[in-house]
Amino acid sequence: MSGRSNITFVSPATGLYFKTNMGGHFGLYCKLNGIDYITVRGVASFPVYLWIDGSEVKLRDASSLWGKTVRETTQALQKIHGSGINVACIGPAGEHRVAFASVMSSVYNAAARGGPGAVMGSKNLKAIAIASPRGTCSPQDVPTFRKVTQELREALYADSMADSYYTYGTAASVDLMNKMHTLPSYNFRRGDIDRIDELTSSYWNDHGLLKGRIGCASCIYSCHRFLRIDEGPHKGTYSAGPEYETVSALGTGPAISSIGALQKANDLCNDLGMDTISTGGAIQWAMETYERGLLPEEYTGKLDLHFGSEQAVTELPQMIAYRKGIGDLLADGVKKAAGRLGGETWNWAIHTRGLEQSRVETRGALSYALAFAMNPRGPDHLHTECLAEFGMTPEARQLIKDITGDEKYARADITDKRAEIVRWHEDIYAVSDSLGVCAFTTTAAYGATPERCARLFTALTGIPMEADQIMQAGRRILTLERLINLKLGWREDPSSYAPWRLMNERQESLDMDDPILDVEKMRSMVKEYYALHGWDKETGVPAKAIIEELKLSDFV
Amino acid sequence: MACKHLPFAQTLLEVDLTNREINLQQIGERDIELFLGGRGVAAYLLRQSLASSDAPMIFSTALSLARMFQ
Numbered sequence: 001m002s003g004r005s006n007i008t009f010v011s012p013a014t015g016l017y018f019k020t021n022m023g024g025h026f027g028l029y030c031k032l033n034g035i036d037y038i039t040v041r042g043v044a045s046f047p048v049y050l051w052i053d054g055s056e057v058k059l060r061d062a063s064s065l066w067g068k069t070v071r072e073t074t075q076a077l078q079k080i081h082g083s084g085i086n087v088a089c090i091g092p093a094g095e096h097r098v099a100f101a102s103v104m105s106s107v108y109n110a111a112a113r114g115g116p117g118a119v120m121g122s123k124n125l126k127a128i129a130i131a132s133p134r135g136t137c138s139p140q141d142v143p144t145f146r147k148v149t150q151e152l153r154e155a156l157y158a159d160s161m162a163d164s165y166y167t168y169g170t171a172a173s174v175d176l177m178n179k180m181h182t183l184p185s186y187n188f189r190r191g192d193i194d195r196i197d198e199l200t201s202s203y204w205n206d207h208g209l210l211k212g213r214i215g216c217a218s219c220i221y222s223c224h225r226f227l228r229i230d231e232g233p234h235k236g237t238y239s240a241g242p243e244y245e246t247v248s249a250l251g252t253g254p255a256i257s258s259i260g261a262l263q264k265a266n267d268l269c270n271d272l273g274m275d276t277i278s279t280g281g282a283i284q285w286a287m288e289t290y291e292r293g294l295l296p297e298e299y300t301g302k303l304d305l306h307f308g309s310e311q312a313v314t315e316l317p318q319m320i321a322y323r324k325g326i327g328d329l330l331a332d333g334v335k336k337a338a339g340r341l342g343g344e345t346w347n348w349a350i351h352t353r354g355l356e357q358s359r360v361e362t363r364g365a366l367s368y369a370l371a372f373a374m375n376p377r378g379p380d381h382l383h384t385e386c387l388a389e390f391g392m393t394p395e396a397r398q399l400i401k402d403i404t405g406d407e408k409y410a411r412a413d414i415t416d417k418r419a420e421i422v423r424w425h426e427d428i429y430a431v432s433d434s435l436g437v438c439a440f441t442t443t444a445a446y447g448a449t450p451e452r453c454a455r456l457f458t459a460l461t462g463i464p465m466e467a468d469q470i471m472q473a474g475r476r477i478l479t480l481e482r483l484i485n486l487k488l489g490w491r492e493d494p495s496s497y498a499p500w501r502l503m504n505e506r507q508e509s510l511d512m513d514d515p516i517l518d519v520e521k522m523r524s525m526v527k528e529y530y531a532l533h534g535w536d537k538e539t540g541v542p543a544k545a546i547i548e549e550l551k552l553s554d555f556v
Numbered sequence: 557m558a559c560k561h562l563p564f565a566q567t568l569l570e571v572d573l574t575n576r577e578i579n580l581q582q583i584g585e586r587d588i589e590l591f592l593g594g595r596g597v598a599a600y601l602l603r604q605s606l607a608s609s610d611a612p613m614i615f616s617t618a619l620s621l622a623r624m625f626q
Contacts, residue, residue: 008598009613017602019595027617036566036593037583038615039601041608042574050571057569057578088615119613123573128615434592436618463589470592477596484603551590555603 003028003217004436010488011114011377012122013099013278013333014354017484018377020116021433022088023216023224024109029086032133044124049077049089053131062126066095069271070104077129089127090117091273093321097121098331100278100356101321104270108224108240109216112275113380114355140462148455155447156220160393162445166213168201169225170244175200178252181509182361185252186307187284188350188501191361191509195257199247201225209259211238221440227263234260234314239267242276245381248359249280254287254313261310268317281356282330283316285337288348294341299326350499352379362517363502364510365389365412369517370525371422373497376481384425385443389418395446413512415521419528427474428453434477476550479533479542483555492540497522566593568601594618 005027011018030036033052040050047062065073070091077087086106093101094117101117102110120126139145156162164172174196177183181191197203204210204227215222228238242250242262250256250265269276289295290305303326304311319327329337334356338349350357355378362369362379371384388396388403391410400410403424404417425443431453432442441448450467457465465473482490497503498517507515514521527537534546547553566583583597591597598616605612 004618006595006598006616007613008595008602008616010602010611017599019598021595030615030617034567035569036617037568037598037601038571039568039605039612040571040573040615041605041610041612042572044573044576048573052569057571059571059573059576059578116613123613125573430595431592433595434597436594457592461585461588463585465589473590473592473596477591477599480591480596480599480603484599484606487603487606555600 004433004438005030005111006433007103007111007116009114009116009119011355012097012118013115013335014378016353016376016378016488016490017481018114018116019383019433019481020103020111020113020377021382021439022103022105022109022111023438024086024105025217026086026088026105026109026130027436028217029130029133031137032135033130034135038128040120040123040125042123047124047126049127049129050125051081051129053081054134062124065089065126067092070273071107071271073127074107077127081129081131084132086130087127089273090120090125091271091321093272093274093331094118094121095126096321096323096331098274098320098323099333099336099354100275100282102269102273102275104273108226108270110270110275113277113382114377115275117273139460141459144455145459148452148459152441152447152452152456153220155452156441156445159395159445159447161440162221165221165223165440165445167205169213169223171199171201171242171247172244174244174247175202181507181511182364183252184248184359184361186255187253187288187348188357188361188499188507189288189505191364191507193252193255193257196252198257198259199251199262204259216438219438221438223440227259229260229263232258232260234264237264237267239263239270241270242266245359246276246280249277250283250313253280253284253359254309255307256310256313257308258310261314265313265317268314268321272317272321274317274321277358278333278356279317279320280313281350282320282334282337283313285334285345285349286316286326286330287312289341289345292344294343294345295326299329301325347500347504350501352496352499355379357499357502358382361507361510362498363507363515364512366415366521366525367412367418367421367425369498369502369522370418370529371425373522373526374422374426374529376478376485379498382439384422384429385439386421386425387444388425388446389421399446415525418525419532422529423475423532424471426478427471430474430477431470434473472550475533476552479535479546479550480552480555482535482540482542483547483552486541492538494519494523494526497526566597 049062088105102112334349357379367386367389372379401407454470568581
């Protein structure tokens with residue numbers, strides 16, 4: 001359990017439903033100031049921030065904050081209200097409505113994907129600042145709550161992944177993935193880079209770059225890590241991360257092998273308020289377009305855009321955030337950038353429906369491929385993390401057996417049973433997102449089972465809930481999200497199951513017979529998935545029967 | 557301010573930036589039972605407002621912020 005919180009909105013990148021999640025303490029501060037949800041409508045006539053202090057809630061002038069970075073904004077608000085406050089704010093990228101601008105809490109916790117920062121910027125809302133917690137929260141049934149949480153804690157401590165998350169953070173598997181050729185590199189043309197050493201968390205630990213760890217509210221893992229670069233051209237750069245996704249997006253993707261350049265690019269994204277995954281995706285698209293001779297000089301100027309260019313990854317974030325030069329082309333995401341340049345540039349724009357893909361080589365991980373195709377927010381891991389399909393721990397193999405009936409399906413390169421695996425993960429993920437449970441405890445380590453989540457829910461609220469009911473609630477949320485997307489114009493489109501490259505080009509270094517996500521392979525999994533959901537097999541529209549069963553008739 | 561859990565309800569802070577209006581509402585027990593909290597209730601709130609030309613952005617906290625590990 002943690003202080004994780006969500007931001008829900010219509011994405012400027014996709015035009016569809018979007019939910020993005022951030023760690024840290026923002027949610028805890030809201031809750032202990034008596035607030036569970038904040039809806040923000042309309043547009044302020046001048047820049048404002050929202051100040052919450054117990055029963056006092058006010059909109060205040062933020063004109064003096066406009067133009068400031070995330071760090072500067074946070075420090076300025078702390079100077080006004082005291083260092084104990086929590087700040088969620090946007091940086092220059094949000095003000096300039098970059099399609100992948102993030103909202104940052106406590107400087108380093110990102111609600112990054114899908115562009116929530118651009119939505120805040122469009123509303124002239126610079127920040128939400130919350131006073132130190134005033135109240136307490138008590139569950140309905142304290143003894144049962146304590147019992148369940150103790151069980152959860154013990155299960156998570158005992159999980160095979162627990163020590164790894166603490167010691168190495170989310171980047172623990174970078175070295176292994178590079179060896180297995182599954183680490184997206186060179187804009188998804190390869191699965192490895194030649195010099196990986198500096199990008200591994202063991203290197204950071206061994207060479208004294210790791211300066212600290214912090215956990216979200218009440219977390220036992222403390223996977224959030226801070227690195228400082230002590231030598232070289234980026235000496236003094238200090239930031240949270242880089243997390244696994246950032247290592248691939250801003251490191252191996254653009255073929256950068258220096259931790260100094262990677263951490264500089266990562267810190268710029270944090271401070272300017274931008275998603276590292278989409279920023280990295282945009283940079284890689286620009287590099288490949290440049291190397292193919294299709295990027296006119298009017299865009300590039302003197303910028304070296306070859307793969308491996310440290311100049312590109314350390315200068316482009318600023319150009320994107322302020323929409324300068326080629327930055328303006330990239331700031332709307334690779335879909336629109338490819339649309340503007342036209343021709344074959346579409347083929348290496350690694351997105352679907354406008355969202356740059358997370359750093360998963362889905363040609364070699366078919367549950368992920370299906371999950372990304374069906375994810376209401378686009379090709380992203382943080383809605384349906386299907387790590388279990390790799391069967392890398394005893395707990396993962398047991399889970400696959402529980403879901404499918406046989407441990408033999410704990411392999412990522414087959415289509416069999418992928419729909420069942422994806423649906424289970426979708427359901428539990430919707431539950432954990434709604435309860436505020438960190439994904440690691442449900443879909444990486446497996447302590448927060450449906451049964452424990454149900455008992456936790458009942459102990460918290462007093463509302464009776466069984467394991468099958470809470471998984472059905474997860475399915476209800478997924479179906480509601482599909483209904484929202486249908487209202488917003490989503491239509492079944494097999495060409496949007498995955499980025500063009502992944503559906504049409506082989507990743508030759510993958511150790512599998514058929515390393516390509518062709519339409520027929522995807523279609524077979526999608527049909528099975530729709531059938532499991534009770535949705536129309538051809539259109540993906542939820543059938544009347546399942547809508548009634550899930551009590552969603554009012555939402556069609 | 558303490559969280560009020562009897563009867564179970566959650567608090568929604570509505571901010572209208574155009575008109576500079578701020579209101580407090582309650583999310584009822586039935587909605588929590590169906591959509592659990594956090595992401596689920598936020599999706600419900602978004603769907604309720606899709607007819608409006610100004611879809612809101614919704615911040616939601618964790619239902620279970622009750623210090624599980626303390």
